[in-house]
Amino acid sequence: MITGFLKISLCTSIGARLEDRLYEHLEWIAPPRLQAHELLVEEMIRAGLEVGSTTPYGTALMRCGETQKQLGETERKFVQSSNIDFLTPLRSFTEGEYRTIQSSYQMRMNRCNQILQKAVSLKQSLYKFIGDANRLTDKLLELCNKPVDGNSTTLSIKQLKRLVEETTFSQILIPLQSVLIPTRPSTGGTNGKHDAFLGHSAYLDGFEDVVEILASLQKPK
Template identity: 30%
Template sequence: MDLKKLAGQAGQFLTRAVQYTEEKIGSAEKTELDGHFESLSHQADSARHWTEKMLVGAESVLIPNPGNRVEDMIFEKIEKRRPNRLSNLEYFGLDMVQAGNDFGSGTAYGSALLKVGGAEQRLGMVEREFISNAVQGFIQPLRKFLETEMKTITKEKRLLETKRLDLDACKSRLRKARSLDGQSSAEADLRKAQADFDRQAEITKLLLEGVRSSQAAHLRYLNELVEAQTLYYDQSHKVMVELQKELASVPFNPSAVGAFDNSVPVFQINDEEIDLQSPSSP
C-alpha cells in the first residue's frame, strides 16, 4: 500500500471539502462557467429528466405488471432476452376456448365461446408482437442513451466540479501566500489546476453538445413506436371485424331471452295467485 499516495489523496479531499464549505458560507470565491456551457448543461439535464419520464411511462403502458417489468429487466441483463410469457388476453381467450369445448361446439353459446376465445388469443399474440417491437425500437434505445451517454456526462460533470474546486482552492492559497517561495509554489499549482480545469471543461462541453444531436436518433425511435402502434391497432381491428362476421353465423334466438325478461313475478298466498304488477294487487 502506497501510504504517501493515500496521504496525498486524503489531503486533496480535505482541501476540496474546505473550499466547498467556504463557498457555501460565502467566504470563498467560486469560478463560474460561461453562459453557453450552463445552457448546454441545462439542456442535458432536461433531456435526461424527460427521457426517464417517457421511459417509465412507456414501460407502464406496455408492461403494466411491475413484477413482469422486474423479471424482464433481470432476463435482459442475464439472459440477454425477455421472457416469452402469455399475455392476459391469451389467458382470457384460453379460458373461453376451454369453456366452449366443455359446453360443446354444437351449442350456440359453446360455438360463440370458441370463436371469441380464438379471437382473444389472436389479439394477445398481436399485442405481444407490438410490445416486443416497441421495446426493441423505443424503450431499449432510450435506456441505452441514459446508461451510456447520460451516465458518461454525469461522470464528467462531477469530475469537472472536482477540478473547479481544486482550481479555486489554488486561487485562495495564492491570495493567502505571504512569502515569495509560497507565492511561487502556489502560482505553479494554479497554472496546473487551471490547465486541468480548462481541459475537463472542454471535454464536458463536447459531450454536452452531443446531447442535442442525439435528438435525431430519438425522433427515429419515436417514429418506430408509432409504426408499431399503428400496426398493432390495424391488426387488432382486422381480428375484431373477422370475429363479428364469424359470430353472425352463430344461431341466436332472442325470444328465448325475452321469455325471461318479460315474465311477470307471481306469488301464491293461501292458494291464491297474486300478480305483483296488477293495479288491483294489495
C-alpha cells in the first residue's frame, strides 16, 4: 500500500501510471513519450519563434520554455532516482523480507537457513564459524533450561567451558554497542578499503567453572 501511495505522489498522471504498469506486467520496455511539461516546453518555444525571437514577448516565451525544460529534466531525474534508490528497495523489502518477518516460525527459520547457506557459498570458511556458533547457542540454551533444586546457588558449566576453550573454536564477537556503531568515510565516493567499524572488537575468550543462580522464582542463571 505504501509503495502505491508513493508512486502516485511521484507519477501523478493516471494514464502514464496505467501504461507503465501494463508494460511492467508484460515485461516490455515502455516506449518514450513526451510528458506534460515537455509538451508545454515545445509549445512555448514554438509560440516564441512565431511571435519573433527578437521581440520582448517572444524572448520571454522562449526563456520561460527553456526554464520549464530544465525543471522538467530535474523532475525526470528525481522520479528516476526515487524509483531506483527508494521505491525499488522498499518494494523488495515489503514483498520479501517483511513478509518473512510476519510469517510463521518455520518460514522464518527456513529463510534464515537460506541466508546462511548463501553466505557459506560465498565464503567457505563461514561453514565452521556457523557450526561453532550453533554449538555455543545449543549449550547456552541447555544451561538456561537445566533444572535446579531450590537450594542451589551455583551450577557447573564445564561442558560449555571446554567448548569455548577448544583450540580450533571460532572467534565469537561480543556485540558491545561501542563496536556496533559504523563510521562513514571521510571522503565521498566509493571506498572499498574503508573500515566502517573502527572500535576495538571484543571476542568471547572463556567461561568460569560455575555460574551463579539468582534467588528468584524462575531461577535465572
